[in-house]
Amino acid sequence: MDHSIASIAEEQHVGGGRKEIWRVTIILTVLTLIELVLGFTMFEMNEGVGRHFVKGAIIILMLAKAFYIVAYFMHLKHELRSMILTIIVPLTLFVWFILAFLGDGDSFRNYKNKWDRGHVERSMEKMPVKTEDTHHLE
Amino acid sequence: MDTTVTTTTGMWKGGRSPFNVEYGKLMMWYFLMSDTFTFGALLIAYGTTRFATNGWPDPYIVFDKYPLSDVLGKPMPLVFVSIMTFILIISSVTMVLAVHEGHKMNRKGVAKYLVLTIIGGLAFLSCQAWEWTHLFHEGAWWGRNPFPNADGTISTTNFSNFFFTITGFHGFHVFSGVCINIIMLIMVLRGVFDRRGHYLMIEKAGLYWHFVDLVWVFVFTCFYLI
Incomplete structure (x- = not known):
């Protein structure tokens, strides 16, 4: 060989x-x-x-x-072609991977917004704008 | 397929490589496939977290700085990161050209394009170093996120955690790619591949380098564009 x-x-x-x-x-x-x-x-x-x-x-x-x-x-x-397939076929797992996980994330957010009122209120609070701090760091 | 088998025995009857690919190169492909899953897992974790969160910082506001943007007083989104993207694309092109010269057994050509690829890699790393330094001075780091959500509400630190982890992991790949290319350059200049009779090693280094560019296509889209 x-x-x-x-x-x-x-x-x-x-x-x-x-x-x-x-x-x-x-x-x-x-x-x-x-x-x-x-x-x-x-x-x-x-x-x-x-x-x-x-x-x-x-x-x-x-x-x-x-x-x-x-x-x-x-x-x-x-x-x-046979070599291409050994690379491409395993990668098709990503289709499930992406759909399942992003779907999970989305439903988790929906459930939190539906049942956790405190969470909804917290996520409506405005963030205080701090301009002073950034200058000190520099 | 252009590569045809003229022997009477089949591809899988022994005596030849059934995939018509050298062992090391095939293993590089499988390594890259596993690395794809690592990066995929990180990016999908990022996506899942983003889908599970109300509000997210606007990348067009967060990444709107570039060197001299403070002097000019004109922050512009996408400018700096598109420069980084083009640097990586061009260095990928010079790497293909190095592989191409390798097929022609042209030692000088391979060395020239490898040098250009290394310069491209270092330029990309410098850009990333500038960006990280800049974001650090703005107050962003692992566990710290000074940027509010797009609608002005309080953001989580997940944004900066994922940003620094994933771009850091990619930057580490770029760094190791530059190291591999430097080793290849030394081997080319010492005539190792000429003595060996082929430049297949350059192809393997090239595969790795293109993979780094490929991952950046995804990181660039997921973090800076959408």
């Missing part, structure tokens, strides 16, 4: 090349710029349904960026 390492080094990475690297760089840059534009629009918006749509769009763009980094920069797209 010793000679096979060199042969693997030869065989791999048929796809790609400089052209692909620059193409992916441009895609990643553009996606980041769109994210920033969306961020600034969200900054101008008030709390509400609109903000949730922008957040959803940002998450989709984030996943697209992750895809381009993993598929092209990390070359996963050019590996054998």
